[in-house]
Amino acid sequence: MTILESIRGPHDLKALNEAQLDELARDIRQFLIQAVARTGGHLGPNLGVVELSIALHRAFDSPVDRILWDTGHQSYVHKLLTGRQDFSKLRGKGGLSGYPSREESAHDVIENSHASTVLGWADGLAKAHQVLERSDHVVAVIGDGALTGGMAWEALNNIAAAKDRPLIIVVNDNERSYGPTIGGLADHLATLRTTDGYERFLSWGKDVLQQTPVIGQPLYESLHGAKKGFKDAFAPQGMFEDLGLKYLGPIDGHDIAAVESALRRAKRFHGPVLVHCLTEKGRGYPPALRDEADRFHTVGAMDPLTCAPLAPAGGPSWTSVFGDEIARIGAERPDVVAITAAMLHPVGLTKFAEAFPDRVWDVGIAEQHAAVSAAGLATGGLHPVVAVYATFLNRAFDQLLMDVALHRCGVTFVLDRAGVTGPDGPSHNGMWDMSLLQVVPGLRIAAPRDADQLRAQLREAVDIDDAPTVIRFPKESVGEPVPAVGRIGSMDVLHRAEDADVLLVAVGVLAPLCMKAADLLAGARIRCTVVDPRWVKPVDEALPPLAGRHRLVAVVEDNSRAGGVGSAVGQALRDAGVDVPLRTFGIPEQFLEHGKRAEVLADIGLTPVEIAGRIRAALAAKEAATRTEESGA
Numbered sequence: 034m035t036i037l038e039s040i041r042g043p044h045d046l047k048a049l050n051e052a053q054l055d056e057l058a059r060d061i062r063q064f065l066i067q068a069v070a071r072t073g074g075h076l077g078p079n080l081g082v083v084e085l086s087i088a089l090h091r092a093f094d095s096p097v098d099r100i101l102w103d104t105g106h107q108s109y110v111h112k113l114l115t116g117r118q119d120f121s122k123l124r125g126k127g128g129l130s131g132y133p134s135r136e137e138s139a140h141d142v143i144e145n146s147h148a149s150t151v152l153g154w155a156d157g158l159a160k161a162h163q164v165l166e167r168s169d170h171v172v173a174v175i176g177d178g179a180l181t182g183g184m185a186w187e188a189l190n191n192i193a194a195a196k197d198r199p200l201i202i203v204v205n206d207n208e209r210s211y212g213p214t215i216g217g218l219a220d221h222l223a224t225l226r227t228t229d230g231y232e233r234f235l236s237w238g239k240d241v242l243q244q245t246p247v248i249g250q251p252l253y254e255s256l257h258g259a260k261k262g263f264k265d266a267f268a269p270q271g272m273f274e275d276l277g278l279k280y281l282g283p284i285d286g287h288d289i290a291a292v293e294s295a296l297r298r299a300k301r302f303h304g305p306v307l308v309h310c311l312t313e314k315g316r317g318y319p320p321a322l323r324d325e326a327d328r329f330h331t332v333g334a335m336d337p338l339t340c341a342p343l344a345p346a347g348g349p350s351w352t353s354v355f356g357d358e359i360a361r362i363g364a365e366r367p368d369v370v371a372i373t374a375a376m377l378h379p380v381g382l383t384k385f386a387e388a389f390p391d392r393v394w395d396v397g398i399a400e401q402h403a404a405v406s407a408a409g410l411a412t413g414g415l416h417p418v419v420a421v422y423a424t425f426l427n428r429a430f431d432q433l434l435m436d437v438a439l440h441r442c443g444v445t446f447v448l449d450r451a452g453v454t455g456p457d458g459p460s461h462n463g464m465w466d467m468s469l470l471q472v473v474p475g476l477r478i479a480a481p482r483d484a485d486q487l488r489a490q491l492r493e494a495v496d497i498d499d500a501p502t503v504i505r506f507p508k509e510s511v512g513e514p515v516p517a518v519g520r521i522g523s524m525d526v527l528h529r530a531e532d533a534d535v536l537l538v539a540v541g542v543l544a545p546l547c548m549k550a551a552d553l554l555a556g557a558r559i560r561c562t563v564v565d566p567r568w569v570k571p572v573d574e575a576l577p578p579l580a581g582r583h584r585l586v587a588v589v590e591d592n593s594r595a596g597g598v599g600s601a602v603g604q605a606l607r608d609a610g611v612d613v614p615l616r617t618f619g620i621p622e623q624f625l626e627h628g629k630r631a632e633v634l635a636d637i638g639l640t641p642v643e644i645a646g647r648i649r650a651a652l653a654a655k656e657a658a659t660r661t662e663e664s665g666a
């Protein structure tokens with residue numbers, strides 16, 4: 034049995050000696066590389082927090098002490114140390130979540146994988162402990178990337194003001210989000226890192242001198258005083274100390290004893306204290322350390338030796354189609370610029386950035402700033418393209434509404450990972466954009482059904498300079514082209530039928546699924562017209578009269594049913610006085626458990642069989658109601 038296998042919970046860590054702890058760290062690294070290579074997941078970030086996680090669980094008593102993780106993608110080691118070592122179905126249906134999960138363990142608190150929230154949670158918890166006179170510790174672990182998010186600073190402003198409220202902030206500083214962390218904060222952390230010598234010297238001095246009888250302690254104290262004086266005299270007074278936080282660091286985040294010692298010092302401090310730990314993303318795995326793009330931030334299932342993907346690539350991704358087209362547009366349109374929120378490569382801006390380095394900005398994990406600065410860029414005469422994952426746009430809704438749309442700024446938001454993503458769990462599905470954005474005056478939303486449509490709609494979007502435009506597409510390979518057989522209004526007709534019974538409105542990537550449903554219905558002698566609206570907001574004026582020529586309208590979307598395109602179509606039918614039964618198919622109003630995209634879509638009934646079955650049932654119910662009405666007449 035390895036030492037890792039002997040760990041049933043954090044209590045088992047307390048008795049381990051230094052050599053055993055080092056062996057445990059080796060076990061964990063080996064485990065992570067093998068396990069995450071099998072399933073895919075956040076390998077780089079977790080390799081960077083092995084010693085940090087061990088030290089945290091030795092210095093504190095979770096779950097009585099609350100250890101909180103920002104974003105939570107780096108909580109695998111925490112899981113291993115808190116009784117969860119079956120990673121065989123990590124991020125898979127029925128397996129461990131890739132993020133903290135209250136259902137899995139009392140040691141887990143924050144399930145939300147959106148960055149920069151941990152300090153807010155910690156502020157709230159610390160206040161609760163103070164009001165309830167609880168002395169349990171609150172420890173918030175935040176990455177240098179997550180520290181670039183505005184919410185982190187809102188919380189810090191509150192935390193720093195409460196000098197008497199204990200709260201321990203651990204900055205996991207590996208100098209990277211995906212790529213190197215940008216901005217003045219990153220520069221400041223780098224400055225603090227240069228004081229690294231003090232801590233090494235100090236921790237050496239402390240260990241050696243405190244073991245020296247008689248003269249050791251006083252000498253240590255004077256050294257400590259000297260270090261403080263030297264630091265004050267020569268090193269920049271850290272911004273954190275300027276804010277009023279006690280600053281401990283920088284600490285070697287891979288030295289368990291040093292981190293533990295700093296945490297134990299922090300515990301004794303009756304106020305907010307920040308422990309600055311220096312770590313290395315991907316530590317201990319050379320292929321990750323060699324990866325300059327993102328240090329294996331997220332990997333798919335792969336051979337741990339060769340890093341070759343285990344699953345064959347399924348063809349070009351939506352992201353790559355966008356990336357190629359925006360680079361072409363950039364060559365034609367010098368006014369087109371781009372913004373990323375710390376995800377340049379994941380959102381497909383690599384080529385654009387290589388070609389036009391002065392026309393792309395990484396704003397950090399700061400989607401709100403991305404939206405507002407885009408309003409500024411548009412007002413300055415450019416056309417910004419803001420590329421984010423759909424779910425992360427949620428936090429920039431007000432900026433989109435009140436800065437971009439209110440001022441009629443021509444900004445294009447490109448939402449990758451729209452719809453059900455799957456393995457990344459409930460907070461990563463891009464399932465709310467087409468609901469939230471319905472209420473934004475003037476804003477237009479496009480949902481392309483294939484690569485050709487993505488390219489076309491992207492070009493249409495960047496040509497609109499007096500309103501925000503949104504283009505959204507999923508996380509998967511782009512499927513086969515879905516040809517149109519005609520056009521009605523601005524909607525593409527994908528399938529026609531004489532005297533059709535059903536108008537099937539296929540939104541974006543679900544068009545092929547709708548075509549299959551139409552085939553199934555044809556087998557039951559139910560004829561369908563299938564249309565792709567292309568631009569789903571505003572609803573095409575030709576849709577209500579077209580609907581009026583059918584016995585039933587069905588809208589199918591990879592978005593929440595609540596307030597989605599289906600709701601907007603219903604509103605348009607009512608506004609036009611068209612009285613035809615409407616059935617909407619989408620994601621139910623719930624948080625979806627992690628699992629493969631196809632599994633989740635099947636679980637929520639977004640399959641051709643389910644859709645066809647429910648349309649048939651709706652038609653039958655309508656006929657029955659009509660017969661009853663007629664017989665009663």
Ligand SMILES: Cc1ncc(C[n+]2csc(CCOP(=O)(O)OP(=O)(O)O)c2C)c(N)n1
Pocket residue numbers: 078081104106107146147148175176177178179180205207209210211314330374375376398400425428
């Ligand atoms: C609001 C938001 N935007 C973007 C992301 C995508 N994302 C996940 S982890 C990450 C980088 C986090 O960097 P850091 O906080 O330094 O943690 P590390 O991975 O370095 O441990 C990003 C941008 C997110 N989770 N939340």
Ligand SMILES: CC(=O)[C@@H](O)[C@H](O)COP(=O)(O)O
Pocket residue numbers: 104106146330331379450454457508
């Ligand atoms: C934690 C986080 O938000 C990102 O790392 C996200 O998990 C990446 O998702 P993809 O793997 O779909 O790019």
Ligand SMILES: [Mg+2]
Pocket residue numbers: 176177178179205206207208209210214
């Ligand atoms: Mg980082």
